[in-house]
Amino acid sequence: MIKKIYSTLSTFNTIELHEGLNILLADITQKSTVKDTRNGLGKTTFIEIIHFLYGSSCTNKSVFKMEQFKDEFFIMDLELNNNLYIVKRRGSESNFVYVECEEVSDLKKKYGMSGISNIKIKVTEWNEFLGEFLFNLNSRDELIKSNLKFRSLFPYFSRLSKDGGYLDSTKYFKTQNVHLTQIALSFLLGLDTKLAISYKHLEEKKKEITDLKKAIETDSYNKIMNDGINLDTEITILTAKISKSKNDLENFLVHPQYREIEIEANNYAQKISELSNQNFMDRQIISELMIASKSERNIEDFNLFELYNEVEIKLPDIVIKTYDESKLFHEQLIKNRKKYLQEELEQYNEIVIKRSQLINELSLEQSKKMTILNTHGALDQYSLLQSEMNELVSKLDMYQKQQHFLNMMREEAAKLKIEEQRLIIEINKSLEGHSRTKQHAILLVEEVSNCLYNSVAQLHIGQTKNGRYDIEMVSRNQNSTGINSMLIFCFDMMLIQMSKFLDRKMDMLIHDSSLFDPVDERQIAEALRFGKDKSIVAGFQYIVTLNSDDLPDSVRKEVASSILPVLLTDADESGCLFGVYY
CATH class of the missing domain: 1.10.287 (Helix Hairpins)
Incomplete structure (x- = not known):
């Protein structure tokens, strides 16, 4: 759970958080005109800071690399396993994270840093620790380690609008690869992730075969195919010719005069x-x-x-x-x-x-x-014979390579078909074996959906016709306003609860105001009620950023205690998160 977000930047507005529902509001003032906007007040930047402190990449275009901010630390007080971690990071040395933690903390145990009060570690090491601690990722399992990272899981619990995080419930990135998506979701849902990885490898091998086919379709290959040459026959004839040429060369005597x-x-x-x-x-x-x-x-x-x-x-x-x-x-x-x-x-x-x-x-x-x-014979005659044999050898080599490629592609294609059928069976069996987990996730979505207006969403977990995992959210009511947003809300609420069901320590869910922009007032109210109640019962922290006029009056009193003291405002620059305009 995050307890506080603050900075060495003197104008920064410190944000203190608590258990359960936390609502960070951005308010409009009477001085604002139609040209003013609350989009620059810091709601999204607040979430980006959390990502930054949770080990996200930091490009040169990042706000943390800006000249006026690059040397300022952004800091998070984080409680993990009843131990306090003070995490600091800045843009000028974005490859490192500074962590202060108790002697008995899991971080010091992992890296053997007892006695060191202020630990400086690489961001990659910090991410590995968070992956192990929050998601039980096994860093000693090379197959999992090479295909699944903390940073490929965390964004499902803290989507970013700029990345296309609110376009598709099963993706947090607009162009997210389907196989990486299936690997991440199979893990988050407690399914057999190694089967999803195997299917990814299968598809990669299929692509290799496709690329190989393109690679060998050279002019020489096309000429062979267009001339109707039988490679086996040509190779047999060329081999005999080369044998004769070789024998002629071996018996060829070159006279110096x-x-x-x-x-x-x-x-x-x-x-x-x-x-x-x-x-x-x-x-x-x-x-x-x-x-x-x-x-x-x-x-x-x-x-x-x-x-x-x-x-x-x-x-x-x-x-x-x-x-x-x-x-x-x-x-x-x-x-x-x-x-x-x-x-x-x-x-x-x-x-x-x-x-x-x-x-x-x-x-x-x-x-x-x-x-x-x-x-x-003369040397030039010998050279001519040698040249003719070299041409034959070169032609034979080309034909043999073409034949090898064709045979290999046929064999690989056959093997891949067998592997695909095997995976279809294995994934089907695995889904049956994980029926309890699968049913739990489906019912969690059903629970959230029933609490929302019009009961909008269902979770499907199965197989595509090609055999890979098929995990998707579907709508019961296509006419509902903001249906995609509510599918995402239901999906994310299911994921955070599945974390506890699977005995993992990931206990935080964040939603930006972008999620609620297209949603009608009644659904926003029901979503906030559900988030407030469920976060207490299930024991997770639910952080929401909203524009003040998007907070429904019907639920304002119910969530009053969840509204954070800091109110971002456009009255002047001190009202934004950084306390300065940039």
């Missing part, structure tokens, strides 16, 4: 070709010389004298006289001609034979070079 040998072999081939061409031409000449030689042999039988007789020309004596000489000359000419042809023929034959021998020698050398080239 491969290029020089290749050039020499090419030169040999060129020379052999040139010599062969020359032999061909010379053999043509030889053939012609042989024909010419045969012709010369036929000329030996040529008779000049008979030729003259055939043409019947009478040769002069001088011709006849010189005929013998001419014949001798002619025979010598023929003989010289035959000798010349024979010498030419022999010369060309010798040249052709020598060339043929050279061709044989060159062919032998070329054969040696080609043998080396056939059994060895």
